[in-house]
Amino acid sequence: MSDASGKAASPAADRTLTVLEALVRAEEPLTLTALAKAAGVPLATCASIAYTLEQRGYAVRRVVGRSHFWRPTLRLYGLAIELVRKVDLPSLVQADLRRLAESLGMPAHVGILEDASVVYVAKASTPGFVQFDTYRGKVAPFDLTALGRAIAAHLPEAELKPLLSRLSRGVGPKAAAPDPGQFLALLAKVRADGYAIESEEEQAEIACLAAPFFDAEGAVAGAVGVTGFARQLVGEKRKAAVRGVVQVGQEVSRRLGFVV
CATH class of the missing domain: 1.10.10.10 (Winged helix-like DNA-binding domain superfamily/Winged helix DNA-binding domain)
Known part of the structure; x- marks a missing residue:
């Protein structure tokens, strides 16, 4: 202070x-x-x-x-090892995810990068008949989720380069053939914007939006995001979602010891 x-x-x-x-x-x-x-x-x-x-x-x-x-x-x-053992990421973020999900009316998640996949390690659901196919423990291609893109945009070049040969193609109507050059351009936009979005690429009608968070060393540690129907994540709703995930990402970064 x-x-x-x-x-x-x-x-x-x-x-x-x-x-x-x-x-x-x-x-x-x-x-x-x-x-x-x-x-x-x-x-x-x-x-x-x-x-x-x-x-x-x-x-x-x-x-x-x-x-x-x-x-x-x-x-x-x-001391660092003791601290790592005490930091339970799902517990650390759960209250924030709940508030985010309730404020937007969309499920909220936290994901981390494991190899070339994003693993969903925490989730806050919303009440209602429609429940999206996201759950704690879900594994998805890193490049087909906003969570993975938000993380990949901040990886060191040495860590990102091997992943470029492992890009996937989604089954949604907006899916395109994997292209490392285009993906790098996308990641540059994610860094500039401060958040990532994926809309109807992984699957039809579904979109997700996410922002990264960082550890005490300044390395990207994961991302927080929301999932909804693509028709929902537009206009003011999208702006509110951007504000929400960015704010939670910044708060989680602060708790992990990251200082801007």
Whole structure:
């Protein structure tokens, strides 16, 4: 948290985290002088922080002559593993999905990418006679869903490239032959718009709209979306759906530790 001027609420904590981040990001052990320069903090302050991190087990040093070379330990990794075990994505998003589904009158979902498929890991249904064929555990081609497109648009090139040879063709009336070039152009539009849409490509009369969310490292972690009849996701309804999925995506990103 920061005040209106942008200053950290706790400068001491802010400096400590900055030093720790500099240690983790360094390609090799650093002297105190180099660490202070990388973190942008005074040398004496950096030394106090480094010795404290050493006492707490987050850093170690190697003495070479009169120089001390510092590096982080894997204690942070242990904390991260504990956190990952506690983060239950379906539980994390369920209340938001319920509100989204109720506000739009459409089922809402969260999907993650597994290989070349999107797996639906959470869903909030809406009451009514019509129930769409979406459920927790459903697997679908990543390129034929708005969820998958929202995720793929933010993948690093090295992760996206192998997927381009695994594009699918839907059975809907608007389905087209898989084309890597056209799909890349589509993903560029998704990035620019901030959301993805698929309409009557995977199957007739059905459309879906989704926005991505990101983890603490800034990597895309999944997407939140809604599904409805294609004739529904138009005009003001579509605008409301865009606002809804984008807002939920941003909220989930915040909970996962992503900071813009």
